[in-house]
Amino acid sequence: MSQKYYVSMTDxxxxxxxxxxxxxxxxVIECDSYEEAVTVYNNALNRSEMKYxxxxxxxxxxxxxxxxxxxxxxxxxxxxxxxxxxxxGA
Numbered sequence: 558m559s560q561k562y563y564v565s566m567t568d569x570x571x572x573x574x575x576x577x578x579x580x581x582x583x584x585v586i587e588c589d590s591y592e593e594a595v596t597v598y599n600n601a602l603n604r605s606e607m608k609y610x611x612x613x614x615x616x617x618x619x620x621x622x623x624x625x626x627x628x629x630x631x632x633x634x635x636x637x638x639x640x641x642x643x644x645x646g647a
Contacts (some may be wrong), residue, residue, distance in 0.1 A: 559586065559589065559590075560590075560591075560614065561587055561616070562587075562588040562589075562593070562594035562612060562614060563584075563586070563587055563588065563594070563613045563614075563615070563616055564586045564594055564610065564611070564613075565584070565585045565586075565610070565611045565617045566583070566598040566608065566610040566611070567581055567583060567607070567608045567609045568583070568585075568606055569608050570581040570603050570606035570613070571606075571625075573594075576625050579624060580624055580625045581596075581623060581624050581625070582624075582626075582627070583619050583624050583625070583627070584626075585617055585627070585629070586628075586630065586637055587616075587628065588630075588638075593638055594612050594635045596640050597637050598612050599640070600639075600640075600641075600643045600644075603641075603643040603644045603645070
């Protein structure tokens, strides 16, 4: 079994309304390698609505009372795995 990596972040735009009514919206993206995780992490840095970005070697846990968590990987969020995908002017 290979090591998984997780990039977690707070989505400020989606927090506080919709499914995240009165909660903080967290996005967790599972990566198959450190290199993928670094790409996802760097892409998150280029998204103005993403805050508190972390790269983890263990799956993060958030209390459902306070957080709405969406979990993704490259099968449903493929653009996050493309280097510089969200960089302005790239």
